Amino acid sequence: MNRPTLTIDAEAVAANWRDLAARHASSGGGATAAAVKADAYGLGAALIAPALAAAGCRHFFVACLEEALALRTALPDRRIAVINGCPSGTERELIANDLRPVLNSLEDCARWRNAAREAGRALPALLHVDTGMARLGLDAAEFARLRETPDLLDGIALDYVMSHLVASETTDAPENAHQAQRFAAIRAAFPGVTTSLANSSGIFFGPDFASDLARPGFALYGGNPTPEQKNPMRPVVTLAAPILQIRAIEAGESVGYNAIWRAERQSLIATIGVGYADGMPRSLANRMTARFKGRDVRLVGRVSMDLMTFDVTDHPDIAPGSMLELIGPGHDIDDVGREAGTNGYEILTGLGRRYRRVAKSV
Incomplete structure (x- = not known):
């Protein structure tokens, strides 16, 4: 049938992930995840996620619970993190489906701590600390309170402490250096805890932005993570x-x-x-x-x-x-x-x- 056709190359996505993972590792970083929110950036998570898993990706990020539940069907044995946290009433579904909320506030921390008490076991999660986006994540006052009262994390098994870069597509943006400094202070406050910082463009910033887990998204799908230079990614x-x-x-x-x-x-x-x-x-x-x-x-x-x-x-x-x-x-x-x-x-x-x-x- 001769009609408008969108052709999607899932193997190119997997190859882009391998390239990004190798670059992150070469900068001293650890593992590399994949952001497959918004139905794998509109291309179909049911197609893209299995190809990424076959390439070796073990960590996946989605925006909300509904996306996570759909992805769990396709990926029964991979780690799935929910960026928008654990809104009230979602705790049981998160636990039942082995999903990891990103804790964006002290209220999220308290809710997940209570869920752990009810479950009678430690529950995995990621902690998000804001370093400049002013969107999701603990702000400076909340982070200070968390340091003063660490029992707010009782029963929570932190997979990663994470933050999100504001202007990584612009190499000379002053925000990049400021965020790297702030994130270094956050790392120091959680000795021994693994961390996650770089997005697609941040992976190209080298060792100062390497962490235990990078989280590329757009570059996986062929977007240019280095807009000031030739696109290093395969078209998708x-x-x-x-x-x-x-x-x-x-x-x-x-x-x-x-x-x-x-x-x-x-x-x-x-x-x-x-x-x-x-x-x-x-x-x-x-x-x-x-x-x-x-x-x-x-x-x-x-x-x-x-x-x-x-x-x-x-x-x-x-x-x-x-x-x-x-x-x-x-x-x-x-x-x-x-x-x-x-x-x-x-x-x-x-x-x-x-x-x-x-x-x-x-």
């Missing part, structure tokens, strides 16, 4: 759509809603069945390029809910049914993110459900 996704119709228009005629593009010459306009309902933002209007046989094809006019239009005047070999590549090795998720005025993360996680999804065969 290709998105292609067939041309539904080609229309000839005269100079001066407009294309699409609000007439924001007008032809300066006689032009051929190709329409594909992909739009903002499929994850192509309206902000791409007059900015995006697709590819056909390695050549650029320019998007013209607004992105509609279900349709996009491209100027194919200079491509006489394009016909209805020809496939335009919207995402691929020559025009990746980071490129589309820049054209849309956002980032590759948003493009990747926003890819819609109407695409025919195909796992690339080896």
Whole structure:
């Protein structure tokens, strides 16, 4: 069936993980986990997670309990951490499914400590201390209180003490050095406890950011963890759509809603069945390029809910049914993110459900 197709290379994800794990180890770090939240960044955790496990990954991170429960079915014997913690009422499901909450507050600590008492055994968890994100994690006052009253962690078997980098995609951001210093102080407060710090980009920062467990996400899926340099990761996704119709228009005629593009010459306009309902933002209007046989094809006019239009005047070999590549090795998720005025993360996680999804065969 000739329809918009998203091809996903799970083996490339596994290879990217191996490369990141080797780089982390070469900097003096320990193990490397995989962030598979948001259904493996929109690509399907049921496909991606087993490939990562087969490659040797033993630690997985998701955002919420529902994601963890779904992942547990696919990974019965791997460690799964829940970043959003243990909201009240979730303790029994977490325990029953051998899931590890990330404790983000003193309330989380108290709740998990009480759950351990009720269970009659120590329960594993990760402790998150904020070093600059001001999002999740113990703030400075909570961390000070925890140090004064360590019994708040009674019955809790800490797998890792972790923090999250604020600006690791920018190598010279001052926040990076500040966070490394703060995290060093946190390590000193928990002698003997394993730690977790680096995300995808942080892995490339070397020994000062190495820890016992790195947590890459975006780079696994082909995103560039070093935006100031060439992307070292393998491409993972290709998105292609067939041309539904080609229309000839005269100079001066407009294309699409609000007439924001007008032809300066006689032009051929190709329409594909992909739009903002499929994850192509309206902000791409007059900015995006697709590819056909390695050549650029320019998007013209607004992105509609279900349709996009491209100027194919200079491509006489394009016909209805020809496939335009919207995402691929020559025009990746980071490129589309820049054209849309956002980032590759948003493009990747926003890819819609109407695409025919195909796992690339080896």
